[in-house]
Amino acid sequence: MTDLYKIALRNLLRYKRRTLLTASLITVGVVFVLIFVAVSGSFKAMMIGQITDSMMGHIQIHKKGYVASIDNLPLNLNLKSQAFARMDELLRSRKDIEASSPRLKFGGLFSNFAESTNVRLNGVYPEREFKTVPLLTSRITEGKKTIGKGEILIPALLAKGMKVKVGDPVVIVATNQDGSVNGKQFVVAGILEGVTGPGGRDGYIHIEDAAELLRMPALEISEIAIRLKDFDRLRPAFQEITKQLEAEFRKDDKFPLEIHTWEGLSPFFNIARMLDVMTFFIKLMLVALVLISVMNVMVMAVYERIREIGTMAAIGTPPGKILSLFMLEGLSLGVLGAITGGAAGFALLSVLNLSRITFDFGLQKGLLLRASVNPMDFVAIALIVILVSVVASLEPAFKASRMEPIVALRHV
Amino acid sequence: MSLVVAESITKDYRVGEVVVPALRGVSFAIDPASFVSFIGPSGSGKTTLLNLIGCLDAPTSGRMTVAGMDVGSLDRRQGAAFRGANIGFIFQDFNLLPVLTAYENIEYPLLMVRNVPPEERRRRVTELLEAVGMADQAGKRPDQLSGGQKQRVAVARALVAEPKVVLADEPTANLDSRTARTVIELMKTMRDQRRTTFIFSTHDQKLATEVEVLFRLEDGLLQSRRNGEE
Known part of the structure; x- marks a missing residue:
C-alpha cells in the first residue's frame, strides 16, 4: 500500500x-x-x-400551566411554600447545580408620585439570584450592585421614561390574589440595562418585600431558575431533575409541575x-x-x-x-x-x-x-x-x- | 511440447456496420525458448495476433493456448493474473510509467503484480539493470532517457517477473537502425541467458535475418514460416 x-x-x-x-x-x-x-x-x-446568565438561568421550574400564562404573571399559579421547600431541598442536594433562585413574579403599577406606569417585577433573594444569573450585576449600570429590603432595581427604559434616578423614592402598587390592592414605597437602588428576551425589562425587589406587597401569609414562588455547573450537561441534567421531581411530586398520574430548559422558554432558541x-x-x-x-x-x-x-x-x-x-x-x-x-x-x-x-x-x-x-x-x-x-x-x-x-x- | 499453440484463429473487428477480418484462420505452434518474429505490412494482423497470445483480446473463433492455458476463456481478473505470471510485454512506444525511475519501472511487476519480497526484488532488478546495461541510469525517469535506453528498461521490465514468453509489438519501430539492432541483440542475449521465448512483430525486413523462426503474415493469413537454419 x-x-x-x-x-x-x-x-x-x-x-x-x-x-x-x-x-x-x-x-x-x-x-x-x-x-x-x-x-x-x-x-x-x-x-x-x-x-441564560442575564435573566433566565439554564432550567426553570413552574407550576403546571404557568408558562402558558406567563405574560399575565398569574398569582394563582404559584408554587406553595411547602412544595417549594421540598423542591429547594432536592435541588440543593444535587452536585451538578451551581445555584438556584426562587422568584415571585408579579405585575404592578410604578409611580414616581407625579405619574405612573406598568411594571413587571421579580421578587428575589439577591444573593441566590446573582449566583444563578451572574450577568445580572453587570447589567446594573448605575447604583448598588445588590438589592436590600425596601429597595428596587428598575429597568433603564422605565427610569428614563419616568425621569427617576438612583436614590429616588417610588411607589409600587399591586393587586394580590384576593383582588385587593396594596402599595409600598421603595428607594431606587440601581438602574438595570435591558436585554433582549423574556424578562429582559423586568425590575427586581427583595422577595420578602414582594410577599409583603402581595399580602401573602406564606411565601409563594412563581418560578425557580437553576444554573448548572456544566452547561454542556444541560440535557442529561434536565432529564435527571425532571425524573427526580416526578418521583417526588407525581400523584394519581398527575404531575403538577412543568420543567423547561432555556430552549423551551426563549424565542432565541x-x-x-x-x-x-x-x-x-x-x-x-x-x-x-x-x-x-x-x-x-x-x-x-x-x-x-x-x-x-x-x-x-x-x-x-x-x-x-x-x-x-x-x-x-x-x-x-x-x-x-x-x-x-x-x-x-x-x-x-x-x-x-x-x-x-x-x-x-x-x-x-x-x-x-x-x-x-x-x-x-x-x-x-x-x-x-x-x-x-x-x-x-x-x-x-x-x-x-x-x-x-x-x-x-x-x-x- | 509447444509453448504457444494457435488453432484456426480468426479475429473480426466491427467498424460501424462493417465487419473487418483481421485474422482468417491462422494456425501455428511455437516452442519454448524460441526467438520468433511475425513480419508483414501494416494491417496484416501482427499486432492482433500478439494481443491474442498476450490474452489482451479473445479470438472470434479458434483456440489460442499459451503455457497449456486456453487464454481466450479467461475473464478480466484471470487474464490479468495469467499475464502477470506468464507474459512480459515490450511496447513500440516503450510505455514506461513516467512517474517511476528506471529502477522502479523494472521493479513494478514484482511489486504490484507478483508481490515479491523486497530482498528478492532488489536482487532481480539490480541483476537485470546490469544485464541491459542500464545500472548507471537506474535513478533516471523515462523523460531523462533516450529511446534506446527506454527500450532497454522495457526489456528488463518484461523479463523481471521471469515470464515464459515475452511479446514485443514493433519494439524497434521508434528506434534508429543501430539502436534497433542493439535492442534485438539484447533480447536475443536475454533469451540465451534465461531461456525465455521472445515473440515480436516487425515490418522491418532487415530484422528478419536476426530471428530463428519467422512467420510472414499478409491480409490476416499466415503466408510462410521459415526457421533460422533453413
Missing part, C-alpha cells in the same frame, strides 16, 4: 498546477466553513450566555437553531465543492492516463490495485486540502481574535467576538472533506479499473 501511495503522490505532483488549484479550492472551502462555524458558534454561545441549519447548509456547500473539484480532477487524470492504465493492466496489475491507485490520489487531495485548510483556518481565526472585533446584541454594546472551533468540529469537517474526496474519485477510479487493456493501449 505504501508503494501504491508513493505512486499516487507522484502522479499528483506530476500535474502540480492542477493539484495545487484543486487543493486550494478545498482549502478555501475548509477555511470558509471553519470561520463560519467559529463565528456563528461564538455568536450563538454568547447569545445563549447572555440569555429558534435563532440558535437557524444558525445550526445555516452551518449545515454551509457544510453541504463544502461537500459539493470538494465533490465537484475532486471528481473533475480525477476524471481528467483517468482520461489523460488511459495508455498508462492500459500498460498497467497489460503487465498484469490487478483491477483492484488500479482502483486503489486512483482512489488514493483522490484521498490525498482531500487530506491535503483538509490539512492546509485547517492550518489556514486556525491561523485566520487567531488573527480574527487578535483583532478584537466587537459587535452589539440587543442593548448590549461592544461584545467581543471570541471565534473558536471545537477540535471535534474540525475533525468532523476534515473527515467530511476526506470522505467526499474518496467518494468523488470512486467513479473515475472504477472506470479506470474496468478499462480493457487493449482498448486503453490503442488510445491516442
Whole structure:
C-alpha cells in the first residue's frame, strides 16, 4: 500500500498546477466553513450566555400551566411554600447545580408620585439570584450592585421614561390574589440595562418585600431558575431533575409541575437553531465543492492516463490495485486540502481574535467576538472533506479499473 | 511440447456496420525458448495476433493456448493474473510509467503484480539493470532517457517477473537502425541467458535475418514460416 501511495503522490505532483488549484479550492472551502462555524458558534454561545446568565438561568421550574400564562404573571399559579421547600431541598442536594433562585413574579403599577406606569417585577433573594444569573450585576449600570429590603432595581427604559434616578423614592402598587390592592414605597437602588428576551425589562425587589406587597401569609414562588455547573450537561441534567421531581411530586398520574430548559422558554432558541441549519447548509456547500473539484480532477487524470492504465493492466496489475491507485490520489487531495485548510483556518481565526472585533446584541454594546472551533468540529469537517474526496474519485477510479487493456493501449 | 499453440484463429473487428477480418484462420505452434518474429505490412494482423497470445483480446473463433492455458476463456481478473505470471510485454512506444525511475519501472511487476519480497526484488532488478546495461541510469525517469535506453528498461521490465514468453509489438519501430539492432541483440542475449521465448512483430525486413523462426503474415493469413537454419 505504501508503494501504491508513493505512486499516487507522484502522479499528483506530476500535474502540480492542477493539484495545487484543486487543493486550494478545498482549502478555501475548509477555511470558509471553519470561520463560519467559529463565528456563528461564538455568536450563538454568547447569545445563549447572555440569555441564560442575564435573566433566565439554564432550567426553570413552574407550576403546571404557568408558562402558558406567563405574560399575565398569574398569582394563582404559584408554587406553595411547602412544595417549594421540598423542591429547594432536592435541588440543593444535587452536585451538578451551581445555584438556584426562587422568584415571585408579579405585575404592578410604578409611580414616581407625579405619574405612573406598568411594571413587571421579580421578587428575589439577591444573593441566590446573582449566583444563578451572574450577568445580572453587570447589567446594573448605575447604583448598588445588590438589592436590600425596601429597595428596587428598575429597568433603564422605565427610569428614563419616568425621569427617576438612583436614590429616588417610588411607589409600587399591586393587586394580590384576593383582588385587593396594596402599595409600598421603595428607594431606587440601581438602574438595570435591558436585554433582549423574556424578562429582559423586568425590575427586581427583595422577595420578602414582594410577599409583603402581595399580602401573602406564606411565601409563594412563581418560578425557580437553576444554573448548572456544566452547561454542556444541560440535557442529561434536565432529564435527571425532571425524573427526580416526578418521583417526588407525581400523584394519581398527575404531575403538577412543568420543567423547561432555556430552549423551551426563549424565542432565541429558534435563532440558535437557524444558525445550526445555516452551518449545515454551509457544510453541504463544502461537500459539493470538494465533490465537484475532486471528481473533475480525477476524471481528467483517468482520461489523460488511459495508455498508462492500459500498460498497467497489460503487465498484469490487478483491477483492484488500479482502483486503489486512483482512489488514493483522490484521498490525498482531500487530506491535503483538509490539512492546509485547517492550518489556514486556525491561523485566520487567531488573527480574527487578535483583532478584537466587537459587535452589539440587543442593548448590549461592544461584545467581543471570541471565534473558536471545537477540535471535534474540525475533525468532523476534515473527515467530511476526506470522505467526499474518496467518494468523488470512486467513479473515475472504477472506470479506470474496468478499462480493457487493449482498448486503453490503442488510445491516442 | 509447444509453448504457444494457435488453432484456426480468426479475429473480426466491427467498424460501424462493417465487419473487418483481421485474422482468417491462422494456425501455428511455437516452442519454448524460441526467438520468433511475425513480419508483414501494416494491417496484416501482427499486432492482433500478439494481443491474442498476450490474452489482451479473445479470438472470434479458434483456440489460442499459451503455457497449456486456453487464454481466450479467461475473464478480466484471470487474464490479468495469467499475464502477470506468464507474459512480459515490450511496447513500440516503450510505455514506461513516467512517474517511476528506471529502477522502479523494472521493479513494478514484482511489486504490484507478483508481490515479491523486497530482498528478492532488489536482487532481480539490480541483476537485470546490469544485464541491459542500464545500472548507471537506474535513478533516471523515462523523460531523462533516450529511446534506446527506454527500450532497454522495457526489456528488463518484461523479463523481471521471469515470464515464459515475452511479446514485443514493433519494439524497434521508434528506434534508429543501430539502436534497433542493439535492442534485438539484447533480447536475443536475454533469451540465451534465461531461456525465455521472445515473440515480436516487425515490418522491418532487415530484422528478419536476426530471428530463428519467422512467420510472414499478409491480409490476416499466415503466408510462410521459415526457421533460422533453413
